[in-house]
Amino acid sequence: MLKIGVIGLGHMGGYHASNCKLIPNVQLVGIADPKKENWEKIKIENIIKTENYKDLFNLVDAFIIAVPTDLHYQIAKDCLENKKHILVEKPITKNLVEARELFEIAQKNNLALHIGHVERFNGAVQELKKIIQDPYLIECHRMGPFIPRVQSDSVVMDLMIHDIDILLNLVDSPVKNFSVIGNRINTNLSDIATVLITFQNGVLAKIVSSRVSQTKQRTMCIHQKNSFIKLDFTTQDISIQKSASDSVKIGVDQLRYKQESTIERLFVYKDNPLKLEIENFVNTIKSGMNLSDAQQDLSALSLTLKIEEVLEAQLNDRCYSGHWQFTQASL
Numbered sequence: 001m002l003k004i005g006v007i008g009l010g011h012m013g014g015y016h017a018s019n020c021k022l023i024p025n026v027q028l029v030g031i032a033d034p035k036k037e038n039w040e041k042i043k044i045e046n047i048i049k050t051e052n053y054k055d056l057f058n059l060v061d062a063f064i065i066a067v068p069t070d071l072h073y074q075i076a077k078d079c080l081e082n083k084k085h086i087l088v089e090k091p092i093t094k095n096l097v098e099a100r101e102l103f104e105i106a107q108k109n110n111l112a113l114h115i116g117h118v119e120r121f122n123g124a125v126q127e128l129k130k131i132i133q134d135p136y137l138i139e140c141h142r143m144g145p146f147i148p149r150v151q152s153d154s155v156v157m158d159l160m161i162h163d164i165d166i167l168l169n170l171v172d173s174p175v176k177n178f179s180v181i182g183n184r185i186n187t188n189l190s191d192i193a194t195v196l197i198t199f200q201n202g203v204l205a206k207i208v209s210s211r212v213s214q215t216k217q218r219t220m221c222i223h224q225k226n227s228f229i230k231l232d233f234t235t236q237d238i239s240i241q242k243s244a245s246d247s248v249k250i251g252v253d254q255l256r257y258k259q260e261s262t263i264e265r266l267f268v269y270k271d272n273p274l275k276l277e278i279e280n281f282v283n284t285i286k287s288g289m290n291l292s293d294a295q296q297d298l299s300a301l302s303l304t305l306k307i308e309e310v311l312e313a314q315l316n317d318r319c320y321s322g323h324w325q326f327t328q329a330s331l
Contacts, residue, residue, distance in 0.1 A: 002282055003029045005060040007053045007075060009038035011149060012089055012116070013066035017042050019275045020064070026282055030056045057082050062112070062285060064278070065089065069153055073098040076113075080105040085112040085291075087281045090165075091157055091301055099301055103294040112291040114281045117300070119162045120169075121276040123268045124236040128222075128229070129170060131240065131266070135203055137223040138167060142233075143210035144217070146186050154189035155182070156308040160209040163220070164307075165300040173201035175303060180311045185212045190311050238266040 002025060006017045009031055020028040021044060030048030032055070033039065039049045050056065053063070053075065062085035065075055073093045079086050080102060092115050093099045106113035119125055140163040168175075175197055182193035191212045197205040218233035228241040241263050284290045 001025055001027050002062065002285060003027050003060045004062050004064060005030045005032065005053065005056040006064045006066065007032045007079075008065060008067035008071075009033040009035075009041055010066060010068075013038075013064075014041045015274055016064045016066055016278065017044065019272065019278055022272075022275055023279055023282060026278075029060050032056060054078070057084070061085060062087070062281070064281075066116075069094055069157070073102070076102050077105065080109065080111055080113070083109055083111065085281075085285050087112075087114040087116060087278065089116040090161055091115075091153075091304065092297065093301075094157075094305075096298065096302055096305065099298060103292060103298070106292055107294075110288070110291065112281060112285050113294075114277075114284070114292065115297045116277065117162065117165050117297075118273045118277050119166060119233060121273040121280065122233055122236055123270050123273075124231045124233065124238050125166060127238060127266060127268050128220075128231055131229065131238075132170060132222060133224055135171070135222045135224040138170070138203065138205045139221040139223075140167070140205070140207045141217050141219050143208065143213040143215070145214060146191070146212045151187045151189070154308050154312065155191050155193050155209045155211050156304060156311060159211060160193060160195065160207055160307070161300060161304045163207050163209070164304050165296070166220070167197070167205050167207070168299055168303065169296065171199050171201070171203050171205070173199040173203065176200045178303075178307060178310075180307050180314070182311045182315065184315060190308075190315060193307075193311055195307055236268050236270045238268055240264045240266060 004020055004026060006013055006020070006028065017028060017031055020026055028044060028047055030050060031039065031042055032050050032053035034051045036051065048056065048059065063079045065072060065086055065088040067075060069091060072088055076086055076088050092102065103113060142159045142163055176199060178195055178197045180193060180195045182190040185191040192210040195207045220231045222229040226242060230239050
């Protein structure tokens with residue numbers, strides 16, 4: 001029986017705690033949050049509730065960390081140095097130096113260190129790589145209404161990092177350069193952002209992220225020869241459109257273009273991605289294999305930080321005129 005503690009009972013922490021109860025051979029031993037009012041979110045009986053996560057060090061094998069990003073590094077370091085496996089919500093830290101240090105501590109102590117890139121466990125995402133061949137353009141849209149609780153991270157770190165992580169895995173080529181524009185609407189950090197990325201193999205990618213939109217959308221579209229693939233992260237659906245034939249008809253007073261195509265809907269086994277993420281964390285601990293994926297995690301964080309850096313510098317330095325200025329940078 002693997003004993004787990006959850007640190008932080010905000011939006012995600014409550015979900016993690018609830019999903020731990022769904023996994024066989026896992027015992028949720030305790031929860032830790034300095035705000036006692038958050039304890040009421042957890043209706044599970046016979047678990048320890050404490051203000052200080054260190055009270056659980058001698059009682060659990062692993063921790064799930066779901067606190068604000070600014071607190072990730074110190075709490076994760078404390079847990080790893082006390083020989084505890086950890087799953088920490090994304091982003092792991094706000095800089096690469098701290099992230100690399102945490103992976104080094106985990107590797108030294110043979111501990112699991114997983115980052116909460118929950119979209120990796122979306123059934124549609126797992127099927128997508130099987131059907132992608134030679135894409136030349138990938139478009140991502142991730143947007144939703146403003147949520148006041150998310151103000152310490154930019155939209156790049158909050159939302160865009162999901163699509164960056166998936167893109168790097170799908171394209172499997174180094175980034176050549178990128179251009180980014182964005183704006184601040186409700187916070188002191190960017191709330192909307194659009195990034196154009198060029199990969200060294202020639203693939204182009206466009207990511208649009210917004211946390212100030214009235215509609216919620218989570219989609220990815222892949223353009224490749226003879227097919228167009230659309231993935232909906234929310235419904236976990238994939239549709240594939242293929243061209244069948246083209247024709248031109250000339251009438252008396254007009255020219256008409258006709259295109260015929262077929263649409264295939266791919267069967268996707270749908271499950272709770274967060275539960276699958278925790279199950280994967282548990283299985284790696286038990287097997288001792290794939291305890292971390294430092295290269296992929298650090299690559300996604302590195303590009304995210306670079307995009308955020310360029311965008312925030314642009315927003316700080318420009319004189320407001322209503323004119324968008326593209327900033328270009330190479331990694």
